[in-house]
Amino acid sequence: MDNFVVSARKYRPLEFDSVVGQSHITDTLEHAIENNQLAQALLFCGPRGVGKTTCARILARKINEKFGETDENDFAFNIFELDAASNNSVDDIRNLIEQVRYAPQVGKYKVYIIDEVHMLSNAAFNAFLKTLEEPPAHAIFILATTEKQKIIPTILSRCQIYDFKRIEVIDIKEHLQKIAIKEKINYEEDALHIIAQKADGGLRDALSIFDRLVTFTQKNLTLSAVTENLSILDYDCFFRITDMALNNDIPNLLLVFNEIEKKGFDPQSFIASLGSHFRDLMVAQNPQTISLLEVGESTKKKYIEQAQVCKPKFLINAIEICHQADINYRSSKNPRLSIEIALMQLASITTHEFTSSKKKSLE
Ligand SMILES: Nc1ncnc2c1ncn2[C@@H]1O[C@H](COP(=O)(O)OP(=O)(O)O)[C@@H](O)[C@H]1O
Ligand SMILES: [Mg+2]
Known part of the structure; x- marks a missing residue:
């Protein structure tokens, strides 16, 4: 049997084009790269599971592609990802800051993605602030958070802020529909609609509900099976x-x-x-x-x-x-x-x- 890969992972967009429902952001980013107007610090905010990490990774790759780095392995060297949810100590940030000082060996930029940045400890925030104030010309920071209100104003004011939206029910539904067709899953359109509504704007949640129900219904997503399983009044x-x-x-x-x-x-x-x-x-x-x-x-x-x-x-x-x-x-x-x-x-x-x-x- 094939190893089962959850849909959220299997269908993580690799291009801005395939990011659903955030065109106000993806268009701006694409435009900024094209015109060399990218800020050195960007903050992606918004609810969970709407494409922040996905867009951060796409952007990081685009930056490397644009500035001369085409070899997958080489540009992997130029992208650093820190998950602040599990690495939030001042030492973690110091390690990162230490790396920031060195220019990239190939290509023009090093891109640092700091995910769940609101989880950094106060001391870590403060240590980071100095770097953010005067970043070396080769460093670009992409910070992501679900809790913008927890980010101190001094950091906010140094970042270009991108607000990710909840994704519309209709867009989630269409996305699920494409996946259902690819995966050869029987579905009633209304069943997908119910899942999309239940997900409350989060695409990751929609995909995990979808996976669960695909298993539960043995690849036959009828409206009645879905409403019953989700305890929704039909x-x-x-x-x-x-x-x-x-x-x-x-x-x-x-x-x-x-x-x-x-x-x-x-x-x-x-x-x-x-x-x-x-x-x-x-x-x-x-x-x-x-x-x-x-x-x-x-x-x-x-x-x-x-x-x-x-x-x-x-x-x-x-x-x-x-x-x-x-x-x-x-x-x-x-x-x-x-x-x-x-x-x-x-x-x-x-x-x-x-x-x-x-x-x-x-x-
Ligand atoms: N806007 C989107 N378009 C397409 N897929 C998405 C989108 N948002 C989330 N996803 C799906 O959910 C998964 C998690 O998204 P992610 O970017 O990590 O969310 P966030 O960082 O906002 O919590 C992705 O792998 C992808 O499958
Ligand atoms: Mg994320």
Whole structure:
């Protein structure tokens, strides 16, 4: 059997072109290299698993390529990587600073990548600061961190700062799709969508969830297997709840909620997700806003269908009711009841409409 390589490792981009969702950064870096406008110290900040280390390595390689070093082995000599998470002592930094003083034997630059730089001890930070203040002309520093707020201002002010973004659900989904095709994995688009949503903007997380589910489903990523494994309430559940609310079906709403709670779902996340569902129906009502709906194609059809049987007034009320319940949940002495009240209110929106229009006609 082949050795299994996790997708995050196997699919680490080697070129800026294949970095997903950070073109504001990769374009700028590419441009800066081309025009010799690269700063001597760069700081890559952003959430975990969005491409900071990946881009640091690509950039380091590009710098070496651009300035005459083409032999893989030789330019490996000119790239130094320090993981500050495990090498954060003042001695570690001193060793590094010691190396910085010497010009490269081949090529023009030595590139130092200091990953997780916020983990450096105070003493290490201070030792490093002097080097950063007056770096030798041949040194380029690429620092990376998930916690920009922990970096002291004196360091920040000496660096050109690049803010990496969370990656959009749709971009993550497309990336997973490419990998699924390459790896000959069966998938339903909506299943990939759910994984992308669950990853909350982190591509590394998306890939590790993906790997886990590929194993669990034996290479058959269906929507139902994925929602079950991730303990996510599937879209269908929210479609059914909406139907119940439209039909003023209080008893079944309470029963469904009871089931959901028994399965271990957090009631507050449930009501918040229900609110998002109504919001999604709202944007699905209008072709102009349909692009704001972040779901796969087959689920999109269902949204458009259900949106047609909901009046905008119903949806606005429903969103408001869920939103309030979400806000009130923590402060309520009986939080479960606050969700039940919300469900009863949801089931009464259309009765209310009916009685008030009847009242009007009687008047
Ligand atoms: N923007 C991205 N484009 C493509 N792959 C990515 C991206 N961000 C993360 N990855 C994937 O996740 C892995 C870890 O990314 P990494 O650059 O180490 O994240 P960070 O340093 O921001 O925590 C990479 O090997 C790659 O497979
Ligand atoms: Mg990293």
